[in-house]
Amino acid sequence: MTDHDARIRHSWQANADAWTRAVREQRIESRRLVTDAAILSAIADGPARRVLDIGCGEGWLCRALAERGSECVGVDASSPLIDSAKALGGGRFEVMDYAALIESGNRLGQFDVLVCNFALLDDYIAPLLGALRDRLDPGGRLLIQTVHPWSACGDEPYTDGWRLETFAGFGGEFSSPMPWFFRTLESWLALLAASGWRLRQLREPRHPDTGQPCSLLLELHPVAG
Numbered sequence: 701m702t703d704h705d706a707r708i709r710h711s712w713q714a715n716a717d718a719w720t721r722a723v724r725e726q727r728i729e730s731r732r733l734v735t736d737a738a739i740l741s742a743i744a745d746g747p748a749r750r751v752l753d754i755g756c757g758e759g760w761l762c763r764a765l766a767e768r769g770s771e772c773v774g775v776d777a778s779s780p781l782i783d784s785a786k787a788l789g790g791g792r793f794e795v796m797d798y799a800a801l802i803e804s805g806n807r808l809g810q811f812d813v814l815v816c817n818f819a820l821l822d823d824y825i826a827p828l829l830g831a832l833r834d835r836l837d838p839g840g841r842l843l844i845q846t847v848h849p850w851s852a853c854g855d856e857p858y859t860d861g862w863r864l865e866t867f868a869g870f871g872g873e874f875s876s877p878m879p880w881f882f883r884t885l886e887s888w889l890a891l892l893a894a895s896g897w898r899l900r901q902l903r904e905p906r907h908p909d910t911g912q913p914c915s916l917l918l919e920l921h922p923v924a925g
């Protein structure tokens with residue numbers, strides 16, 4: 701485990717209660733107004749009988765999908781977040797980090813949607829992306845929603861690199877800042893292509909007032925062969 705990976709995990713242990721409240725009380729405007737609906741709409745665009753929510757957090761997406769008739773499995777490295785998810789139900793939830801998910805092979809079964817909703821935070825995600833190809837049923841899709849590189853760049857240089865989320869905009873309850881790896885749009889697309897994924901659709905869900913993109917939402921299919 702790298703130092704960055706350890707700090708990311710520590711953050712989601714320490715901030716689990718604060719994050720659960722922020723999500724469940726709909727305190728994050730971009731989620732409330734734009735990105736929650738965007739990922740649900742992207743999932744609803746095709747078959748979604750079985751969905752794997754990778755880095756599911758406190759489980760809101762599985763609960764929303766269960767209400768729409770999907771069978772959901774949520775995995776996350778943070779045990780307190782998985783405990784929060786289990787408390788409200790909506791699917792099967794397991795404490796599992798991405799390395800364990802790669803190792804788990806077919807234990808969780810096959811899915812027609814794999815979703816990573818703001819959950820790919822590390823620099824070294826190519827092995828996970830490669831392994832996910834084997835978890836899909838024929839015709840299945842991978843959906844990745846992440847911060848939009850052009851909005852998230854801020855005043856820093858537009859180049860790949862580590863950044864620090866202090867959660868300052870989330871109220872004062874978050875005790876542990878989180879490193880996260882910034883990728884340019886070019887870098888995202890190159891990484892996904894190199895990991896065996898073909899881009900089928902790129903969406904830029906926008907804020908209704910400012911018109912600025914709130915996220916980058918990628919729909920991917922495995923490259924044949």
Ligand SMILES: C[S@@+](CC[C@H](N)C(=O)[O-])C[C@H]1O[C@@H](n2cnc3c(N)ncnc32)[C@H](O)[C@@H]1O
Pocket residue numbers: 708709712723754755756757758759760761775776777778781796797798799816817818819820821
């Ligand atoms: C910003 S939260 C998003 C949670 C959820 N997808 C949502 O939309 O509310 C990022 C999540 O990714 C999880 N995560 C980050 N790195 C992980 C890893 N290596 N293995 C498993 N989960 C990880 C964190 O524990 C956290 O729950």
